[in-house]
Amino acid sequence: xxxxxxxxxxxxxxxxxxxxxxxxxxxxxxxxxxxxxxxxxxxxxxxxxxxxxxxxxxxxxxxxxxxxxxxxxxxxxxxxxxxxxxxxxxxxxxxxxxxxxxxx
Numbered sequence: 001x002x003x004x005x006x007x008x009x010x011x012x013x014x015x016x017x018x019x020x021x022x023x024x025x026x027x028x029x030x031x032x033x034x035x036x037x038x039x040x041x042x043x044x045x046x047x048x049x050x051x052x053x054x055x056x057x058x059x060x061x062x063x064x065x066x067x068x069x070x071x072x073x074x075x076x077x078x079x080x081x082x083x084x085x086x087x088x089x090x091x092x093x094x095x096x097x098x099x100x101x102x103x104x
Contacts, residue, residue, distance in 0.1 A: 055099040062091025 003012045008025035019026050065088030073081030 052099070052102060055095045055102070057095075058091050058098065059095030062088045062093075062095060064088070065091060 002015045004015045004027070005011070006013050006020040006023065006025055006027070009020060009023040011020060011022045013020050013022075013027065017027055065084050067088075069081045069084030069086075069088055071081075072078075072084055075081075
């Protein structure tokens, strides 16, 4: 059994370990190939990509604008309400399409 250095946290880890006990980073298998199964042969390791913050922000601000638009229309201010509704709808569409297109 040899000790190797974890590429994520730089701790000394056994070369037989499937993941670093300190940070949980998956380590290379003994053959040098990347691991494809989780601990104890469970489900395959899956990488999850986070959606980019600008798309989340656009979706959230678009939703807020839609709510403001509905409130404005309900309070007899249709011009301002439809403006907020249009801006909100465009922002939500931009956020959702951007998140889908870039898959970040």
